[in-house]
Amino acid sequence: MKPIIAIVGRPNVGKSTLFNRLVGRRKAMVDDMPGVTRDRNYAEVNRFDLPFILVDTGGFEPETSDKLLQQMREQSRFAMDEADLILFVMDARGGLTPADRDVVEMLRRINKPVFYIINKVDGEKQEAEAGDFYSLGVDHIHTISAEHNRGVGDLMDEVLAVLPYNRDKDEDEEITRIAVVGRPNVGKSTLVNRLLGYERVVANPTAGTTRDAVDTRFTVNKKPYLLIDTAGIRRKGKTVQKIEKYSVVDALRSIDRADVVLIVLNAEDGVTEQDTKIAGYAYEAGRGCIFVVNKWDTVVKDNSTMGKFTEEIRRNFKYLPFAPILFVSAQSGQRTGKIIAEVDLVMEQYCKRVSTGELNRIFNQAVDENHAPLDGGRRVKFYYATQVGVKPPSFVVFTNRPEGIHFSYERYIMNRFREAFGFSGTPLKLIFRGRDKKDT
Ligand SMILES: Nc1nc2c(ncn2[C@@H]2O[C@H](COP(=O)(O)OP(=O)(O)OP(=O)(O)O)[C@@H](O)[C@H]2O)c(=O)[nH]1
Numbered sequence: 001m002k003p004i005i006a007i008v009g010r011p012n013v014g015k016s017t018l019f020n021r022l023v024g025r026r027k028a029m030v031d032d033m034p035g036v037t038r039d040r041n042y043a044e045v046n047r048f049d050l051p052f053i054l055v056d057t058g059g060f061e062p063e064t065s066d067k068l069l070q071q072m073r074e075q076s077r078f079a080m081d082e083a084d085l086i087l088f089v090m091d092a093r094g095g096l097t098p099a100d101r102d103v104v105e106m107l108r109r110i111n112k113p114v115f116y117i118i119n120k121v122d123g124e125k126q127e128a129e130a131g132d133f134y135s136l137g138v139d140h141i142h143t144i145s146a147e148h149n150r151g152v153g154d155l156m157d158e159v160l161a162v163l164p165y166n167r168d169k170d171e172d173e174e175i176t177r178i179a180v181v182g183r184p185n186v187g188k189s190t191l192v193n194r195l196l197g198y199e200r201v202v203a204n205p206t207a208g209t210t211r212d213a214v215d216t217r218f219t220v221n222k223k224p225y226l227l228i229d230t231a232g233i234r235r236k237g238k239t240v241q242k243i244e245k246y247s248v249v250d251a252l253r254s255i256d257r258a259d260v261v262l263i264v265l266n267a268e269d270g271v272t273e274q275d276t277k278i279a280g281y282a283y284e285a286g287r288g289c290i291f292v293v294n295k296w297d298t299v300v301k302d303n304s305t306m307g308k309f310t311e312e313i314r315r316n317f318k319y320l321p322f323a324p325i326l327f328v329s330a331q332s333g334q335r336t337g338k339i340i341a342e343v344d345l346v347m348e349q350y351c352k353r354v355s356t357g358e359l360n361r362i363f364n365q366a367v368d369e370n371h372a373p374l375d376g377g378r379r380v381k382f383y384y385a386t387q388v389g390v391k392p393p394s395f396v397v398f399t400n401r402p403e404g405i406h407f408s409y410e411r412y413i414m415n416r417f418r419e420a421f422g423f424s425g426t427p428l429k430l431i432f433r434g435r436d437k438k439d440t
């Protein structure tokens with residue numbers, strides 16, 4: 001499980017600036033992917049040796065100071081419940097405020113690492129002025145400038161040293177890990193109960209990790225499956241209603257650990273923005289995805305209804321054209337029996353290896369039939385392709401111009417691989433690499 005780091009602090013202290021600094025987002029790539037919804041609030045960070053999920057709790061526009069306090073408390077509560085580590089950001093320019101003190105009092109009482117950070121310390125001058133903050137009485141204060149990248153590296157060294165990277169990998173090669181994700185109320189727990197069978201209620205909970213996620217093992221036709229965070233899915237409805245945007249975090253966490261993600265949609269609502277966020281993340285994480293349109297029993301149908309809904313899904317999730325779609329009723333059990341068969345199909349492809357010989361035969365054919373466009377007037381040459389991994393199937397193509405291959409050409413090659421090797425339900429990764437680099 002990747003740890004979650006939450007950035008908390010008043011508006012305008014520089015949370016987003018720090019977030020972007022840590023994420024190091026490359027804009028061009030993003031724009032190339034049609035339809036991927038980028039939520040600026042969440043990101044998986046892989047730039048450092050140890051990956052983590054970063055959450056920016058900001059973006060509020062409070063009108064009154066009362067509201068400000070309330071929202072800061074909400075943010076902090078979220079961070080306390082969900083995060084593994086908290087970056088509490090204050091502002092050297094704005095000085096120490098009562099709201100800061102209030103939150104520090106809350107954070108002091110929790111049993112998680114908290115880093116107290118003063119941002120906008122752009123130089124020695126502000127460094128001297130930051131002395132004020134020592135009256136908070138916290139052990140260590142980090143001064144940084146998110147904008148000018150001052151002190152951020154040192155901060156991250158300390159942060160990563162503290163993070164609870166539990167390497168108790170429950171990696172069991174045989175088992176298929178399934179995450180059930182979706183907005184509140186789409187029917188996740190009903191579906192989970194369906195998949196497990198009501199009688200076998202959490203028969204054998206695998207006791208958890210730091211975040212007490214309880215997974216459930218079950219078998220179908222003697223094949224083992226793991227349903228990720230079963231307890232979380234069942235628990236949620238009963239606890240305090242979560243802020244919509246934070247419910248995404250649960251999804252992220254489950255997706256991270258899954259092989260196959262069941263993206264549950266509510267047939268009554270159609271596709272919503274929240275759905276596209278969750279699916280976008282599953283896509284970026286490279287997981288096998290299946291759309292499960294639930295509550296199909298509530299829809300008044302004629303013979304074009306299913307087609308129309310399918311179209312809506314394809315239009316909203318352009319980046320997941322390969323994901324199968326199932327129309328079910330978790331409540332009545334209609335077609336839920338098909339889910340595991342579909343999971344098996346996706347999983348099989350997700351783990352599939354193709355031989356280098358066969359791969360290159362198809363690759364050469366594809367290149368012959370449709371040459372890569374020139375890159376700034378220079379010819380793009382390919383040397384060979386090889387599969388470097390599974391889950392999802394990942395391919396490296398060696399070329400003279402790794403930077404000069406257009407996204408549409410990449411998609412073309414990917415589609416040829418899909419057709420030739422029957423990768424109809426899994427994401428694929430394609431990496432272009434210069435010939436001199438021998439790593440991986
Ligand atoms: N001088 C200076 N300005 C900074 C620094 N970091 C951020 N800022 C500026 O502070 C302002 C607020 O930064 P944001 O990152 O949007 O702040 P935020 O905390 O995310 O604000 P909300 O989204 O409203 O919660 C912007 O104008 C930034 O350019 C810094 O290190 N030094």
Ligand SMILES: Nc1nc2c(ncn2[C@@H]2O[C@H](COP(=O)(O)OP(=O)(O)OP(=O)(O)O)[C@@H](O)[C@H]2O)c(=O)[nH]1
Nearest residue numbers: 183184185186187188189190236237295329330331
């Ligand atoms: N008509 C109909 N109702 C359903 C179906 N599946 C679930 N429901 C109802 O939808 C409501 C929400 O179902 P849950 O399973 O609790 O949804 P959830 O996604 O786990 O909800 P959260 O815990 O809020 O995330 C309940 O009242 C269910 O009875 C279905 O297939 N058809």
